[in-house]
Ligand SMILES: *[C@@H]1O[C@H](CO)[C@@H](O)[C@H](O)[C@H]1NC(C)=O
Ligand SMILES: *[C@@H]1O[C@H](CO)[C@@H](O)[C@H](O)[C@H]1NC(C)=O
Ligand SMILES: *[C@@H]1O[C@H](CO)[C@@H](O)[C@H](O)[C@H]1NC(C)=O
Ligand SMILES: *[C@@H]1O[C@H](CO)[C@@H](O)[C@H](O)[C@H]1NC(C)=O
């Protein structure tokens with residue numbers, strides 16, 4: 001029997017190197033602001049009487065429909081539209097409730113045409129800065145690249161504090177981050193719906209290759225999450241980046257970075273939550289500690305080989321990050337013991 005086909009039963013002794021303990025300190029400061037969010041929650045619960053019935057949005061009478069993973073967007077969803085006519089384009093949006101991003105509370109955002117969200121100032125540079133930047137800005141890069149410049153790029157945004165979109169966000173987050181009893185009280189949806197065409201009249205017809213993606217900011221009860229949804233993304237030849245980064249890059253995640261956008265069609269079948277095209281992250285920092293996680297691991301790899309152990313550790317690491325551990329979290333192997341099956 002080949003040893004590489006034997007299912008090894010393993011005890012992996014790992015030590016956590018991340019400074020999770022240090023979170024106790026930041027945890028108490030962000031608690032001050034949790035109470036404010038809770039007040040907003042009780043207000044909006046009273047408002048939340050009528051449920052919206054919007055489901056999947058279709059732009060026109062043509063057969064094109066956004067993928068089912070997309071939150072409602074476009075005029076039929078009541079979105080605010082920004083149609084850009086220059087390459088220096090962004091929209092400043094005030095939030096009705098603050099969004100906590102890695103411990104910083106932001107009450108407004110810049111929706112830049114280039115697929116990037118920033119909090120302090122607009123940033124319309126079309127060439128993405130590779131993460132980690134170790135800079136002094138927080139970035140949410142849904143798909144940071146050179147999107148359409150002259151009248152054919154189109155983006156939509158909307159803030160929700162009531163209605164069915166909150167229910168949908170609650171359901172999604174509880175599915176990906178279980179056991180938090182999460183209830184969404186605030187959702188902000190931004191959709192870039194771009195079409196590669198020079199025909200100014202055809203930008204919303206989806207007859208040409210599209211680059212369609214969405215970012216959803218979700219908060220409630222002291223938690224903040226971001227979801228990124230990717231639909232059809234036509235190949236382009238510019239550098240592209242998807243992911244997020246923080247001031248000093250204390251936390252960051254790269255979904256995709258490439259100097260050539262011919263790679264982006266694959267985004268619609270990548271995921272960290274087992275839903276093709278969708279990525280989900282917990283981003284509040286400081287309010288959540290991973291205390292324990294039970295995992296069952298079957299591996300047909302020969303785990304006496306170092307590189308196989310590394311890939312198993314990486315899987316465990318990913319799983320922990322999915323469950324709320326910061327992405328700079330590192331596992332270190334202490335001992336591997338082979339048990340008799
Ligand atoms: C997030 O938590 C980590 C671990 O406690 C801490 O080192 C880091 O400074 C925090 N980041 C922010 C922005 O608060
Ligand atoms: C738009 O882009 C073109 C070419 O990339 C550049 O020459 C022009 O200065 C830009 N316009 C603005 C307003 O930045
Ligand atoms: C952006 O805002 C954060 C939080 O207010 C602040 O710490 C940071 O210095 C700001 N960055 C810049 C470039 O203004
Ligand atoms: C949600 O709240 C807004 C603003 O208060 C209101 O205009 C809207 O009708 C409400 N929508 C639903 C579905 O309750």
Ligand SMILES: *[C@@H]1O[C@H](CO)[C@@H](O)[C@H](O)[C@H]1NC(C)=O
Nearest residue numbers: 236237238239259260261262
């Ligand atoms: C990107 O890749 C495509 C296909 O490989 C190639 O045709 C194109 O020239 C590349 N563009 C750049 C800017 O490298």
Ligand SMILES: *[C@@H]1O[C@H](CO)[C@@H](O)[C@H](O)[C@H]1NC(C)=O
Nearest residue numbers: 134135136246247248249250
């Ligand atoms: C970022 O790093 C600089 C220089 O080390 C430091 O002064 C600043 O406080 C850091 N900012 C945050 C938000 O951690």
Ligand SMILES: *[C@@H]1O[C@H](CO)[C@@H](O)[C@H](O)[C@H]1NC(C)=O
Nearest residue numbers: 232264265266267268269270
């Ligand atoms: C991912 O998407 C691309 C583009 O739609 C497709 O060609 C490819 O077959 C997909 N890969 C998988 C593994 O589904």
Ligand SMILES: CC(=O)N[C@H]1CO[C@H](CO)[C@@H](O)[C@@H]1O
Nearest residue numbers: 029030032033036103104105
């Ligand atoms: C840690 C933190 O973000 N604290 C803020 C909580 O909210 C108050 C009032 O808005 C701010 O003054 C604190 O800086």
